[in-house]
Amino acid sequence: MISERSKFITDATLGKLAKWLRLLGYNTIVYPKEAGREMLRLAQAEKRIVLTRRADMAQRQFSGSLHLLTQIDTAAQLREVIDKCSLNIVKEKMFAICLICNKTLNPVARDQARHMVPDYVAQNCQVFNQCPSCRKVYWEGTHQRNSLQFLQKHGIIEN
Ligand SMILES: [Zn+2]
Structure with a gap:
């Protein structure tokens, strides 16, 4: 099965x-x-x-x-x-689903994402994903790091 x-x-x-x-x-x-x-x-x-x-x-x-x-x-x-x-x-x-809509995120090319995120993010991030429903763009940044830290602190994932 x-x-x-x-x-x-x-x-x-x-x-x-x-x-x-x-x-x-x-x-x-x-x-x-x-x-x-x-x-x-x-x-x-x-x-x-x-x-x-x-x-x-x-x-x-x-x-x-x-x-x-x-x-x-x-x-x-x-x-x-x-x-x-x-x-x-x-x-x-992890980080594959929109936290708000529960929809699977789609990858967005960096060139395209550049116009949808703050400048410092466009310059420093490589990987972008977008929600097909609310169009929110997600990237590897502070929020992901904070989330990982929270999960580590509570023993949900290993360091
Ligand atoms: Zn969404």
């Missing part, structure tokens, strides 16, 4: 966690409405793992996978998801 990369759906209170999962390269949607049967139906249809902080969700009938998160801190929640779902975090898969 080919192991497909896990996809997630979180309840509306887990927006920060969802961004981190996207940053790690996991397709993650945040269910905007009240968590309930509709959310589970969507999870089932799209084969998504449900992440929720609501104990009542765990008691519902659901044949897919659902994890009740107990931690409140985002880093601790992330650790919880990685452990419970046995996720294998690889740097090669």
Whole structure:
């Protein structure tokens, strides 16, 4: 069996966690409405793992996978998801998804990206990616370094 990369759906209170999962390269949607049967139906249809902080969700009938998160801190929640779902975090898969739209980024040629980013970025960065939906351009810079530091500090990736 080919192991497909896990996809997630979180309840509306887990927006920060969802961004981190996207940053790690996991397709993650945040269910905007009240968590309930509709959310589970969507999870089932799209084969998504449900992440929720609501104990009542765990008691519902659901044949897919659902994890009740107990931690409140985002880093601790992330650790919880990685452990419970046995996720294998690889740097090669990180920074490939728009943190806002959850869409896979497309590479942009440096010449083209130059006109869409601040001057100092255009001069100093080589690799650019763009979201096909919101058109946001991502590059290897301070934000990526800070994110990596955060992940290292919390033992989610190794140095
Ligand atoms: Zn986007």
